[in-house]
Amino acid sequence: MMAMFRSFVSATQLRQHHHQHQQSGAAAAAPAESIESQFSCPICLEVYHKPVSIVGCAHTFCGECLQPCLQVTSPLCPLCRVPFDPKKVDKSSSMEKQLSSYKAPCRGCSKKVTLVKMRSHISSCTKVQEQMANCPKFVPVVPTSQPIPSNIPNRSTFVCPYCGARNLDQQELVKHCMENHRNDPNKVVCPVCSAMPWGDPSYKSSNFLQHLLHRHKFSYDTFVDYSIDEEAALQAALALSLAEN
Secondary structure, three states: HHHHHHHHHHHHHHHHHHHHHHHHHHHHHHHOOHHHOOOOOOOOOOOOOOOEEOOOOOOOEEHHHHHHHHHOOEEEEEOOOOEEEOOOEEEEEHHHHHHHHOEEEOOOOOOEEEHHHHHHHHHHOOOHHHHHHHHOOOOOOOOOOOOOOOOOOOOOOOOOOOOOOOOOHHHHHHHHHHHHHOOOOOOOOOOEEEEEEOOOOOEOOOOHHHHHHHHOOOOOOOOOOOOOHHHHHHHHHHHHHHHHH
C-alpha cells in the first residue's frame, strides 16, 4: 500500500513538473509581438495613443477612443460595463512610460520599434501598407440596398494647411502652427471648420493663427451640447463662425 502511495505521489509530482516546464517554455517561446498586444487599446486594438485610465475600474484606453463614452449622461466602461464618473478619467503617465520603455517588431517589416512610435512607424511601413491593400474589402453582414459610404469626413485628425503635416489632432494642430508658422503670411483654409457639416472648404481665414487660438481651443466632439436639437446647434455654430471671422 505504501509503495502504491509513493508511486502515486511521484506520478503527480512528475505531471506538475512537466506542466510547469511547459508553461515556462511557452512563456520563453512567446512571440515578441505579444508585447504589442499587452499594450493595445481594447477599442481600436492598436498600441495606446495618449492613454487615459478610468479611475474607478482602472481600465485604460486611447484618449480619443474613450471620447464617445464621455459624451453620454451615464457612461459605462467599454470593457467591464461598470458606470463611471466622466470627470474621473486621468492621463495614464505610467502607461506612457511603459510605451517608451518597450519595443516590439513591426507586423510588416519585423523591425523592432519602441511602442510609443509604433503607430507612426506602421503608417509609413510599406510592408504594412501592402498587407492592408490585400485585405478583403468591407462587406455588410446583412445584405442591403443602401450604398456603402466611401467619403465619410475625418473629424479626428487634420492636415496643416501651411505645410501639409498630417495626423494632427485639434490641439496638436494649434501647437504645430504656433511653433512652425507663426510668421507665415499666407491665407489658408481652416481644416477643422472645413471638416464640419457647415464648413466652407473654400473660405480662407484672414488671420488663421488667431482663428485657431480663438475658435479651436476646445474640441467640437467633446463639447457638443446634446440638450439642443441639430438645427439649433447648426445655427449657433454658424453665428459663432461669423462673429469670430
